[in-house]
Amino acid sequence: MEDISRGKNTELNIPDKKDHIIYEDDNIIVCVKSAGTATQSADLRSKDLVSLIKTHLVRQARKNKIRLTGEPYVGLIHRLDQPVEGILVIAKDKESAAKLSKQVTDNRIDKRYLAVVEGIPNNDKIHLKKEVSKDGTIYIEDEIIKKSDGNARIVTGLPVDELKTLGNPEDKKISKLEYKIINSNNNRSLIEVHLLTGRLHQIRATMAYLGCPIVGDTRYGAHPLPLENAPLSPKAIALCSHKLSFKHPITGKTMSFELEPSEAIFTE
Known part of the structure; x- marks a missing residue:
């Protein structure tokens, strides 16, 4: 299996966004979704994560001179709410998607979150x-x-x-x-x-x-934050999917990833 990760983040070419790939091989992509980016959206005008990944795969195919007969396959295994930052794994083929989805069903994908709450x-x-x-x-x-x-x-x-x-x-x-x-x-x-x-x-x-609602989550009863000098981005809540572990769908190797939350409130 070819590992096409480069040992550094692959940016998804969106100005002022923190969406990026942290690992990629022939079968999976592990990426960070920033707060404010939808995982998937029905709005064609929205730059959701799935559309960003598809664009990345198209560019990658062109760079490698691979001819695509349709849209590249993007298998969404799990989601994060739009105001939540964190790690996601995405499958690049149907076999990997099925095996990863089975891990989700069997509760074998370990998902850990950090949250700052009121009180x-x-x-x-x-x-x-x-x-x-x-x-x-x-x-x-x-x-x-x-x-x-x-x-x-x-x-x-x-x-x-x-x-x-x-x-x-x-x-x-x-x-x-x-x-x-x-x-x-x-x-x-x-x-x-x-x-x-x-x-x-x-x-x-x-x-x-x-x-103890999550800070910034006014939808669930949190107090509004000040408009200036707030420790959170305007579209974020203080919730981050910061650890993700699973078995690689093809090799069976344990894959573990960790993310340091980018919002200032986590270090206050």
Whole structure:
């Protein structure tokens, strides 16, 4: 297998953006999506990550004098919300996409996030299941629903009648994650989250449920930040997919990647 990574980031030619490739070979691309870039968008005018990757592959084919008979294949394995920065793996062929998707289904892709939240998590909330490890890691299992307004909400313990006012009760799903407080003060906490299920807005909805919305996430109840000297970019929230580990779909080799969040709030 040819490794065409160059030992440095491959920029995707978008001014003032931080979207870039950190690893590439014949089968996969591992890239960083910046906050504000959609993973995939139905708006043809939008410079989403998938379209950026397709453009990159077209240019790469031209450079290598390879004739394409159609659009290059881009297999999206998982997504990040538009205001979230982080690492994604993308397949370049259908076999790799199927094998990586199977890893997602079997919960064998390890996804870790850093989040800066308002205050500290409320330990008195009701959960389907809660376990606290000796190292301070907290496992929680909840019920989550996609509301009619497009947002998600943790609905653990809510009666059916109340659920009906939010959305379709049959759409209720199980949400699982682990989190650990790295440090905190009176106003904010830095938390690492290990995502165990891939529900819509799962981390954002869970932190809101715990009474500590992610900083900048006004959609889920966070306070607005000042317009000037804010520690976050205008289109960002303080959430970053900073670690990703999986088995290479062809070689079986363990691939691990780590990203230092670019937003200033993570180092305040």
